[in-house]
Amino acid sequence: MSKSTGTANTTALQGARHVLQRSGFGESVSSTLAAVDAGADKVLSERLAGKAPIAPLPPPAWTRQPLTLFESFRDLPKREAISARKALRKAQRQQILELRGWWLSNLLVTDNPLGARLTLFWQNHFTSSHRKVNYAELMYRQHVSLMRHASGSFRDLLSAMLRDPAMLIYLDAPRNRRDKPNENLGRELLELFTLGEGGGYDQRDVREVARALSGIQLDETKAYRFNPKRHDAGDKLILGERGAFAVDEVVEVLLAHPGTAEWIVHKLWQAFVLPEPPERSVRAELGALYRASDYDTRTLMRALFEQPAFRATRSHGQLVKSPVEFVIGTCRALGLSQAEPLVLVRATQAMGMDLYAPPTVQGWPTGERWINAQSLLARDRFVANLLRDDAVDLERAGAGRARETILGATLASGLHDSVPAGGNPLERALRSAAWNLN
Amino acid sequence: MLGIGLHHAPLAAVASADEPGGASPGASPRALVLVELKGGNDGLNTVVPYRDARYRALRPKLALAADATLALDERQGLHPALQPLMRYWERGELAIVNGVGYSNPNRSHFRSIDIWETASNADETRVDGWLRPVMAALPSRGTGIKGVALDSDDGPFAGSSLDSVVMGNLQRFVNQSRHLARTQALTGTGNAAFEHLMAVERATLDASAVFQRSLEAKKREHDPDAKRPALVEKLENVARLIALDLGPQVYKVTLAGFDTHVDQAGRHRRLMKQLAQGLDALAGRLRDEGRWSDTLVMTYSEFGRRAAENGSGGTDHGTAAPQFVMGGRVRGGLVGTPPDLGRLVDHDLAFDVDFRRLYATAVTDWLGVPDKGTPLEGFEPMPLIG
Numbered sequence: 064m065s066k067s068t069g070t071a072n073t074t075a076l077q078g079a080r081h082v083l084q085r086s087g088f089g090e091s092v093s094s095t096l097a098a099v100d101a102g103a104d105k106v107l108s109e110r111l112a113g114k115a116p117i118a119p120l121p122p123p124a125w126t127r128q129p130l131t132l133f134e135s136f137r138d139l140p141k142r143e144a145i146s147a148r149k150a151l152r153k154a155q156r157q158q159i160l161e162l163r164g165w166w167l168s169n170l171l172v173t174d175n176p177l178g179a180r181l182t183l184f185w186q187n188h189f190t191s192s193h194r195k196v197n198y199a200e201l202m203y204r205q206h207v208s209l210m211r212h213a214s215g216s217f218r219d220l221l222s223a224m225l226r227d228p229a230m231l232i233y234l235d236a237p238r239n240r241r242d243k244p245n246e247n248l249g250r251e252l253l254e255l256f257t258l259g260e261g262g263g264y265d266q267r268d269v270r271e272v273a274r275a276l277s278g279i280q281l282d283e284t285k286a287y288r289f290n291p292k293r294h295d296a297g298d299k300l301i302l303g304e305r306g307a308f309a310v311d312e313v314v315e316v317l318l319a320h321p322g323t324a325e326w327i328v329h330k331l332w333q334a335f336v337l338p339e340p341p342e343r344s345v346r347a348e349l350g351a352l353y354r355a356s357d358y359d360t361r362t363l364m365r366a367l368f369e370q371p372a373f374r375a376t377r378s379h380g381q382l383v384k385s386p387v388e389f390v391i392g393t394c395r396a397l398g399l400s401q402a403e404p405l406v407l408v409r410a411t412q413a414m415g416m417d418l419y420a421p422p423t424v425q426g427w428p429t430g431e432r433w434i435n436a437q438s439l440l441a442r443d444r445f446v447a448n449l450l451r452d453d454a455v456d457l458e459r460a461g462a463g464r465a466r467e468t469i470l471g472a473t474l475a476s477g478l479h480d481s482v483p484a485g486g487n488p489l490e491r492a493l494r495s496a497a498w499n500l501n
Numbered sequence: 502m503l504g505i506g507l508h509h510a511p512l513a514a515v516a517s518a519d520e521p522g523g524a525s526p527g528a529s530p531r532a533l534v535l536v537e538l539k540g541g542n543d544g545l546n547t548v549v550p551y552r553d554a555r556y557r558a559l560r561p562k563l564a565l566a567a568d569a570t571l572a573l574d575e576r577q578g579l580h581p582a583l584q585p586l587m588r589y590w591e592r593g594e595l596a597i598v599n600g601v602g603y604s605n606p607n608r609s610h611f612r613s614i615d616i617w618e619t620a621s622n623a624d625e626t627r628v629d630g631w632l633r634p635v636m637a638a639l640p641s642r643g644t645g646i647k648g649v650a651l652d653s654d655d656g657p658f659a660g661s662s663l664d665s666v667v668m669g670n671l672q673r674f675v676n677q678s679r680h681l682a683r684t685q686a687l688t689g690t691g692n693a694a695f696e697h698l699m700a701v702e703r704a705t706l707d708a709s710a711v712f713q714r715s716l717e718a719k720k721r722e723h724d725p726d727a728k729r730p731a732l733v734e735k736l737e738n739v740a741r742l743i744a745l746d747l748g749p750q751v752y753k754v755t756l757a758g759f760d761t762h763v764d765q766a767g768r769h770r771r772l773m774k775q776l777a778q779g780l781d782a783l784a785g786r787l788r789d790e791g792r793w794s795d796t797l798v799m800t801y802s803e804f805g806r807r808a809a810e811n812g813s814g815g816t817d818h819g820t821a822a823p824q825f826v827m828g829g830r831v832r833g834g835l836v837g838t839p840p841d842l843g844r845l846v847d848h849d850l851a852f853d854v855d856f857r858r859l860y861a862t863a864v865t866d867w868l869g870v871p872d873k874g875t876p877l878e879g880f881e882p883m884p885l886i887g
Contacts (some may be wrong), residue, residue, distance in 0.1 A: 235762055235813060243812020247762050250609070250818075260612050266847070338694065383694050422757075425611050428654065431697045435655065435667035436705040439698070440677035447680060478695060481687050496684040496698045 076471040078103045081379050084501045085335055086110045086368070087176025089392040092461055092489070095472040107368050111361060115174035117182055117210045123161045126203045130285055133197065158199035163418045164404025166206070167411070170391045172400050181213040181360065182206070183387060184334050186418075187426035189224045189256060191233035193419045198229075201285060202419045205229040217327065217358035218318055221256065225276075225310050226287040234424070236279045241295035249273030251424055257317040259326035264302060271299040275308040318358065325350035331363065336373045337381055338430050345370070380475025382501040383433050386414030389442055393449060393493055396473060397460050406448075413441035434499065446493050461489035475500060532743045533863050534736075534783065534798045535753040537656065538776070540760030541610065543769055544805035544822025545840065545850070548597055551578045555842040559809040563765060563816070573597070576839055582773035585781040586825075593833035594784075595825065596885050600837050601859060602821030602852030606804060609818075610760070614803035618657045620857050620876035627876065629660030631857075632751055634875040635864055636664040639750055646708050648751040649742065651735045656753055665751075666708045678709035712747070732756045732779035740786035743796060750868065754779075759802065765815040776800075780827060787829075794829030797867045797886075799859060808845050821852035824859060832887040858883050 079098040083090050086107060090098070098106050131154075136147040173179045186209060193202050205227050212220035224230050231237060234248035249272035253264045278294025281287065289309075299308045304316045317323050328349040332341045341349070349366055356362040372378055384392060390410050394402055411418065415438050421427050449455060461469045466488040470479045473489070478497035485491070492498060550556045551567040552575070570578030571587055577599075579586065589595040605623035607613045616623060620631035632648060636658065639647045648658050648665030658665040684702055687695070735754045742749060756776055761768055780798060787793040805822025821840070840850045862882040864870050872878045 238763060238813040240812060245762065245811055245813050246817055254609055254611070260609055266608070377691070380692055381694055383697075423610065431694055432654065434698055434701050436674065436678075436701060436708065437667065439701055439705060440674065440681065443681055444677055477690055477692065478687070481685050481695075483683070483685055496702055497695065499698055500692075500694055 072099070073467075073471055073476070075099045075103075076468065077376065077379065077476045079106065080472055081475070082106050082368075084392070085373070085382075087180060088170065088388055088395050089473070089501075090395055091398045092396070092464055092469055092472045093398075096468075107365075110175075110177040111214075111365050111368070113175045113178045113214060115178075117173055117175045117178040117213065118166065118169040119172065119174070120165060120169050122165055122203060123158065125158055125161075126200060128200075130198060130200050132283075132285070134283075155193075155197060155199055159193045159202065159419055160405070160408060162199050162203055162206075163408045163411075166418060167387070167391065167407040168402075168404050170387065171394055171402060171407075177364070178210070178213050180335075180388075181364070182210050183385070184331070185209045185213055185220065187421065187429070188330065189220075189227075189230060190421050190424050190426045191227075191229045191419075192421060196229045196232045198285065199419075201229040201232070206419075212360075214361045214364065215359065217353075217360055218314065220360075221318075222311070222314050224256070225252075225279075225314065228281055228285045228287060231279060231281060231287065232285075236276065237281050239273060239277050239279065240293040241274075241277050242293075244270070244273050244277065244295075246270065246273040248279075249276055252276075252313075252317075255425065257326065258320060258322040259329065262322040262326055263320065268301055271301045271308075272313055275299050275301065275313045276310060279310070318354075321347075321350055321354065324353040324358070328353060328363065331367060333430070334382075335364075335367055336370060337378055338383075341372075345372075376476065380478055380497065380500040383430050384499055384501050385427070385429065385433060386411040386416035386438070386442075387418070388501065389414065389499065390445060393446055393498075396489075396493065397449070397455050397457075399454060401454075410441070410445040413444070414438045415441075439499075442499060443494065446498075450490055450493070457487050457490055461487065474498065529746065529792065529795050530750055531868060532749075532792070532796045533751045533868060534739055534743075534796060535657065535751070536732075536736075536776070536780070536798065536800045537753065537755040538759050538772075538800055538802035539614075539755050539757040540802075541613075541804045541806055541818055542759045542772075542800075542802040542822055543761060543765065543816050544819075545808060546765075546769060547580050547583070547773065548573070548599065548823040548839075549578050549580065550576060550839060550842065552576060553842055559842065561810070562814055563810045573835055577835060580770070580773045582770045583777045585777040586827075588781075589784060589827055590833060594829060594831050595827050595833050596831050596836055597823050597825055597834075598836045598854055598859060598883070598885075599823050599839050600821045600850065600853030601824045601856050602804070602850075603855050603857075604852070606820040606849070606852065608804060608820070610803055614656075617801055617803055617856060618659065620860055630655065630657035631860055631876055632657045632665075633660040635751065635868065635870050638870040639664075639868070641748070646704065646748050648753070649739075649749045650753045651738055652753065652755045654755075656755075658751075658753065664704075666704050666749075674705075675709050675713045678705050681706060730775045730778060732775050733782045736779045736783035737786060740783050740790070740792075743787060743792050744790035761806070762811065762815045762817060763813040765810075780825075784827065797826065797828040797831065797863060799827075799863060800825045801856065801859075805850060807848055808840075808842060808850055809848060820846075820849040822850070824856075826859065826862075826885050830887050832885055836883065836885070854883070855880060862886065 076099055079095050082103040083095060083098055131151060133148055133151060136144040170179055196202060208223045208227055212223060234251055235245045236248045239245040246269055250269045253269060253272060254260050258264050274295040278290045280290045296307055298305055301316050302320055306312060325346050328346055329340055352366055353363045390407055416427055469488045470492055473492040474497045481497050482491050482495040546565060549565050549570045551570045557564045569581045572578040586595060607623055618630050619627035621627040636647050646666050650658055650667040655667050739752045758772055784793060787796050801824060804819055806816035806819040811817050838853045857877050857880040861872055861877045861880040862885050864877055865872050866882045866886045
């Protein structure tokens with residue numbers, strides 16, 4: 064294959080495209096060709112090493128200011144209290160919109176795309192929603208916490224989440240008291256965050272975990288506080304382990320159970336490797352590896368990327384891009400490092416993904432469920448509008464490349480023929496149905 | 502509900518003398534409207550044992566006052582916010598089925614709604630929604646779109662993406678689908694996600710052509726008025742679609758917010774109000790169009806809530822709960838055993854009627870689709886259709 068005609072070896076091109084999409088958001092045609100030269104393994108190594116900050120852009124100013132609480136209006140005369148609360152709600156709506164724009168703007172330019180993808184993964188795992196938490200400042204703090212631990216220790220991540228104010232508010236932890244239990248956090252901790260549904264716990268474990276988590280409170284600045292007076296200090300029996308457990312001990316009991324590692328493996332597999340869950344033996348093997356590494360997520364990701372299932376051509380294009388992956392991926396494919404944040408935010412919302420506000424505690428429904436009549440139209444509309452934008456130079460983005468190279472750099476093999484011929488090949492690729500796939 | 506991969510639906514069943522669709526040839530086809538109460542509706546405060554002292558003992562804060570509830574008989578009454586439904590109760594068009602649930606109840610949202618939407622047992626996992634075989638059996642009318650979820654997810658339609666459409670807003674839908682590029686068909690890709698994309702694209706384009714016509718009809722009578730509750734809007738759209746007879750026979754809408762662990766009273770009241778207003782709007786419009794006797798409405802929810810209130814003014818996940826069945830041909834009344842607060846099972850209400858019997862009623866008695874080979878096989882329909 065000749066460089067001067069802009070074509071490249073198909074297999075190598077596909078390998079590079081696959082790795083760039085799966086470990087990030089995909090890149091422009093030129094960057095993909097550069098990745099071919101470097102080699103897929105090197106690209107993966109660099110991404111796994113990922114030292115650059117996930118979110119390099121400065122956060123909105125209000126993230127550095129003290130919280131204004133709804134409670135602070137309690138002593139005001141009634142009419143003023145009502146208008147103060149209204150103003151604060153309005154300010155909060157504005158802030159969360161800015162936060163969404165900030166995160167998406169970062170994804171356009173991040174030099175740590177795998178760290179970013181992992182952060183998005185954890186945001187859909189350790190869910191919380193601004194609609195209930197009410198404070199964009201707390202959503203930001205949770206986000207920072209997730210970024211800090213995204214590729215690192217899952218133990219640290221889990222422990223951080225069990226002290227995270229946004230998480231605690233979302234799952235009613237401060238309402239969980241020795242004399243008045245509330246099982247919400249306990250249940251979701253087992254069902255969603257660690258063992259997973261059917262992962263080997265029962266109703267009694269839920270109740271006992273709830274007991275162990277009692278006494279968690281937030282102080283008057285919404286920071287984590289433990290109140291021993293509200294804590295049920297008695298013995299609990301959780302997953303066969305007995306002790307006067309509190310938060311930290313619960314973490315250890317959960318991590319000691321092989322089901323936790325396997326559940327995380329299962330979820331990461333479906334997010335990064337294939338939509339079908341891994342075979343039992345593979346799941347067990349990777350789970351054991353995760354535990355042996357003391358829950359080092361980077362180690363697990365490396366193992367996932369080395370799986371034959373990941374490397375096989377068969378896995379190409381099998382995953383549906385989430386709205387964020389779709390929006391950011393399209394911009395990056397066109398070489399855009401900047402875009403109007405609100406446009407990006409509205410697009411992802413229209414596609415069904417409102418950042419910091421997943422529909423339920425289970426998070427956003429992923430995979431094929433991203434695609435229905437509504438979301439398909441929203442995706443098409445986004446690309447159509449973007450291609451009309453002055454900042455987009457289609458000619459330059461695909462300049463000097465043959466159609467085959469452009470398609471090879473953007474779409475998974477086996478799907479190229481679904482793109483109608485004629486017109487600008489890059490435009491055709493980005494408006495094709497296949498562009499929705501990773 | 503999980504709907505992984507596209508399973509090609511078999512060709513529609515050959516029409517017999519008792520044509521599937523539940524109508525004699527020439528008559529209007531029957532419609533089924535499912536209303537999901539998302540989050541787990543508190544049945545005990547919906548259909549209230551207003552004279553039971555144990556009810557008040559279990560719920561010192563949340564129990565509804567006896568004189569506030571709308572008495573249905575000497576034991577049970579409705580939440581006061583359901584007032585708009587009383588007219589249907591009095592006409593005998595509202596059946597309330599007590600104790601709907603299943604054995605080995607699961608209290609996880611994710612798992613339990615899965616069970617309800619796939620009609621599976623608690624210990625099995627199914628991929629297809631319970632409507633999938635129904636979609637396959639219903640005759641293809643108009644566009645061939647047989648089911649519509651006026652919401653963002655397919656739920657009980659999962660697995661029938663060839664026959665059903667999911668969407669939120671008709672006009673926007675029609676405008677945007679004009680620009681969809683038609684993908685060149687590929688076969689044998691071995692890529693389930695791609696095939697799903699293709700199926701959705703085809704269905705979108707087909708539905709759009711149809712809904713364009715329905716909108717043109719709607720423009721003539723539309724009256725731009727104040728913002729109304731979402732469920733009212735959605736059910737009015739359902740009524741319009743039923744009246745226009747464009748093909749779909751099964752509809753699903755969702756009312757969300759029922760997961761009331763904290764401070765339930767106000768939120769539940771508002772939800773009850775919206776539910777009643779929505780159902781009233783649907784029924785009213787269908788009656789005007791002469792289609793009320795061709796329509797069956799059924800609520801469902803992943804579970805009820807605990808008999809006792811919790812420490813946060815709310816209730817935690819429970820088990821069985823009552824469900825509503827409404828329609829012009831429904832045999833109204835209270836059905837099944839009222840909840841026995843003296844015989845709680847692990848602090849929860851025992852179930853009396855397996856939810857699949859309600860589905861079986863809708864599928865066999867109402868839509869005339871045989872249940873053989875479906876997850877509903879063996880579940881006896883209830884005598885709810887008159």
